[in-house]
Amino acid sequence: MINNRLVIIGGGAAGFFCAVNAARLHSTLEVILLEKNNKLLSKVKVSGGGRCNVTHNAPDILYMSKRYPRGQHFVKKTFSQFFVPDTIAWFRERGVALKAEADGRMFPVTDNSQTIIDCLLKEADRYGVKIHINTGVRSIQRRETGWELQLDNGNIMKTDYVCVAAGGYAQADKFAWLQATGHQVVPPLPSLFTFNMPANPITTLMGVSVEEAHVKIAGTKLQERGPLLITHWGMSGPSILRLSAWGARELAALQYNFTAVINWLPAFNENSLREEVQELRFSLGGQKVYHKNPFGLPQRLWHFLLQQSGLTEEHRWADMPAKEQNKLIRQLVAMECPVKGKTTFKEEFVTCGGIQLSEIDPGTMESKLAPGLYFAGEVMDVDGITGGFNFQHAWTSGWIAAQSIKSL
Incomplete structure (x- = not known):
């Protein structure tokens, strides 16, 4: 001893x-x-x-x-x-x-x-x-x-x-x-890393956070729900960090190149949101989509999703073209964000x-x-x-x- x-x-x-x-x-x-x-x-x-x-x-x-x-x-x-x-x-x-x-x-x-x-x-x-x-x-x-x-x-x-x-x-x-x-x-x-999305226009919204988002990794069973933060390099927040922990080995095998699919409104899927939008076309018909954000999303994010869907400040709920409406629904519940790389969380x-x-x-x-x-x-x-x-x-x-x- x-x-x-x-x-x-x-x-x-x-x-x-x-x-x-x-x-x-x-x-x-x-x-x-x-x-x-x-x-x-x-x-x-x-x-x-x-x-x-x-x-x-x-x-x-x-x-x-x-x-x-x-x-x-x-x-x-x-x-x-x-x-x-x-x-x-x-x-x-x-x-x-x-x-x-x-x-x-x-x-x-x-x-x-x-x-x-x-x-x-x-x-x-x-x-x-x-x-x-x-x-x-x-x-x-x-x-x-x-x-x-x-x-x-x-x-x-x-x-x-x-x-x-x-x-x-x-x-x-x-x-x-x-x-x-x-x-x-x-x-x-x-484990516990954030997602890099180089050159993705969503990074212009850095600082915007959503209290409840659903994130899944295309082609896998990996999915998480919770707060999401948009950063100048991509996405972070508890939902992303938890996803990175559960998927540590699977995402490494993909060399951190994969597609994250974001549902900004996890209470809806594509079909239920389509029904909701149809009702909004009647109830908010004369109002401009840019000025009326019925889902409680951060205003900057709402405007971004409208732009990505091809909708302008002149479009009203009632006269939203079918093609742009379908794009908006997809952007809201199944937005695809290519991920190329990771960053250590702080x-x-x-x-x-x-x-x-x-x-x-x-x-x-x-x-x-x-x-x-x-x-x-x-x-x-x-x-x-x-x-x-x-x-x-x-x-x-x-x-x-x-x-x-x-x-x-």
Whole structure:
């Protein structure tokens, strides 16, 4: 034994939560946290537009688990040990109150991610966690008496236990140091990204958002419904981000070249909208279509769709030509937008893929192949859609690892 030591690799949400809880639960355990960059908790800082989407106000574990495109069965088991109410209580006990918004996302009442960062840093200081920034790990190797870490600076660090909370990697070769321990890695791919639509005229509407749109990917079963934001490069918003998460592997296989089909009025399909438009032709007959927007769409979007359908400011509802009317109906419920490429959502880089879950015990987060080696957070093949789900997995896995190490 090397003086009862735990080394945590990664200074993000999962790593910090493991560190502070392990140090708190076991006063004789020396806890060292290594971060390869010079910034701690960087994703916590930028999450939720700088407010930190701490978790999701889920009614139960089953509901929550269904928000993970990868790892559903795994998190169902882990959430039985540490779930949303536990996260809320943990932060509340440390003076940080969380609030739920209408869409279920939960934030600190301060609306400031620094509140969460300060709380975790304070806990680390309180329980004597030793933090080393600018300290990358080149390799970890099992020895008779524990583990040996070779650091990027050439130093060797020995420890009894290792918790890898290094986050996701964009390239498979970045996992080589973990594969060297005998673990299989599910090839990583981007998740939670926005859609690029180069030269598409809809990008002139950047900043326009629709509260409820239905988006599907032509030729696949992928579809999502929710808020949509038009950007200067294409489309974003919760509906697009969720779609990118569920379709991470399928869209990668298409090399991010596909057609998104948008229904701006998800309460209608082509037939029901046709009937509605026929009624509007009578009820609004003398009014100009440009001046009367009966569907509650943002005015700029309404005008754009009319232009794309060949309708001018002079057209009235009653004298709308059949050809242009049919085009408008299609634009409203089945607008085709070619997508060519993707863009990372702000700075919230998330990947699917990682350490194969069959090699990790969900009850302890310990490797089934290498005793004394634990995992937490996104380094595993678990990823959630946007809305606080990835952070809850980070808190849960970090807490379980801390509990397990403490009980040894």
